[in-house]
Amino acid sequence: MKKIISGENITKQYGTGEEQRKVLDEVSVDIHEGEFVSVMGPSGSGKSTLLFALSGMDRIDWGLVTFEGRDLGILEEDELADLRRTEMGFVFQQPTLMKNLNILDNIILPSMRGNRRKVAAITDKAQQLMQKVGIAELAKRDITEASGGQLQRAGICRALMGSPRIIFGDEPTGALNLKAAEEIMDLLSGINEEGTAIMLVTHDATVAARTQRIMFMCDGRIVDEIRLPKYSGGTLEPRMNLITAKMR
Numbered sequence: 734m735k736k737i738i739s740g741e742n743i744t745k746q747y748g749t750g751e752e753q754r755k756v757l758d759e760v761s762v763d764i765h766e767g768e769f770v771s772v773m774g775p776s777g778s779g780k781s782t783l784l785f786a787l788s789g790m791d792r793i794d795w796g797l798v799t800f801e802g803r804d805l806g807i808l809e810e811d812e813l814a815d816l817r818r819t820e821m822g823f824v825f826q827q828p829t830l831m832k833n834l835n836i837l838d839n840i841i842l843p844s845m846r847g848n849r850r851k852v853a854a855i856t857d858k859a860q861q862l863m864q865k866v867g868i869a870e871l872a873k874r875d876i877t878e879a880s881g882g883q884l885q886r887a888g889i890c891r892a893l894m895g896s897p898r899i900i901f902g903d904e905p906t907g908a909l910n911l912k913a914a915e916e917i918m919d920l921l922s923g924i925n926e927e928g929t930a931i932m933l934v935t936h937d938a939t940v941a942a943r944t945q946r947i948m949f950m951c952d953g954r955i956v957d958e959i960r961l962p963k964y965s966g967g968t969l970e971p972r973m974n975l976i977t978a979k980m981r
């Protein structure tokens with residue numbers, strides 16, 4: 734399978750002098766086309782930092798991150814921003830939405846930058862995506878009228894607007910109840926089935942169990958990894974047992 738993103742010896746440190754510490758310590762990782770991977774590990778182990786490094790949201794201090802062979806470290810800020818907008822999607826624990834805009838406008842807003850003349854096509858695409866994720870009827874609603882799960886669907890719509898090759902999720906189900914979390918995972922699994930690679934950070938073994946490769950981080954390193962066949966429905970228990978055994 735073709736590599737989309739490759740990280741080699743990624744090192745990131747915070748602080749200076751005595752206080753300096755490596756939050757990522759020579760981490761190497763590849764993400765391939767269409768892969769569905771997750772990252773687990775204790776709080777503070779560097780999971781979010783790794784996600785930010787691989788997606789070019791954060792500069793690294795040492796090592797190399799490439800997106801389809803392009804070295805992110807030598808791109809100008811605007812080239813990097815372009816790459817992120819056209820090739821990557823981001824989903825966080827809670828989507829950052831603007832209270833004074835309706836849900837549709839929140840979804841199209843980031844795509845409108847520099848594209849004002851294409852408003853009809855952009856709106857059309859947003860409406861198709863809202864249909865796909867099951868929130869079509871919420872287009873003109875205020876964000877205060879939507880549930881956490883519905884807002885996360887809106888966040889996923891927004892992430893899909895650029896037709897990304899990969900979606901990065903930092904605890905995308907972390908703020909949701911069990912049922913809403915499961916529905917979001919169904920949605921993400923479907924998106925992955927259609928060919929988009931997904932990389933999730935999660936604390937939740939039921940979430941990780943839906944992925945094909947689970948990386949375990951500790952103190953800024955990837956210390957273990959499980960590879961599983963693609964999940965195709967049915968009980969998650971055997972997959973979860975493998976994961977929780979590693980977590981101990």
Ligand code: ADP
Nearest residue numbers: 747748756774775776777778779780781782783
């Ligand atoms: P995780 O997502 O696994 O909980 P993070 O990647 O968020 O961990 O953080 C790893 C470590 O880096 C933590 O100890 C955190 O305090 C530290 N850290 C993260 N961001 C910063 C920052 N901007 N400045 C200083 N330290 C940071």
Ligand code: MG
Nearest residue numbers: 780781782934
């Ligand atoms: Mg984190």
